[in-house]
């Protein structure tokens with residue numbers, strides 16, 4: 001399973017990259033807004049900075065909702081760096097754009113997926129990734145992880161190459177559940193990734209090893 005970080009924050013991306021397990025980055029207009037980036041030119045420069053930190057796919061989202069606008073933006077984004085994957089919403093125009101971009105060899109991440117049917121359409125259009133939003137389904141008392149369990153077997157059954165990129169991850173537990181469900185990729189905030197390291201028995205065990213070493217072998 002690939003690990004992507006879901007942020008546009010350069011410090012967090014650098015920290016995740018330093019762990020040695022980072023495979024890519026996803027951003028969206030809300031995450032970009034959080035960084036206080038002003039103006040299109042600065043946004044494009046920011047994407048290039050991200051691409052220069054991580055050797056992997058970096059999703060940058062279009063904000064147009066019509067086919068022509070999406071294609072224009074997608075071509076501008078794809079020209080920035082070879083790591084760029086164009087994020088496109090699962091709407092009618094988005095579907096057409098994904099098909100067009102796939103035919104042109106431009107990678108896409110189909111976003112705002114909330115049902116197996118949406119995922120199936122995106123895969124048929126040739127999306128590189130589909131992004132089911134787990135946390136937002138949980139927010140409305142639905143089951144986000146169940147969506148991954150439903151999409152993965154459909155893609156495997158028909159042999160779609162489209163990767164299931166579990167998004168809107170809200171906890172460390174979500175990451176484990178996505179791994180169990182067979183997600184190809186998870187994209188997550190840094191804290192949820194770091195949560196995977198935690199176990200009280202690891203802390204206690206390490207404390208005891210160091211204590212024993214320092215009271216014998218390492219005694220001064």
Ligand code: G3P
Pocket residue numbers: 006026027028133135136167168169187
């Ligand atoms: O990148 C899209 C997705 O991960 C958004 O997450 O927490 O805003 O639902 P969230």
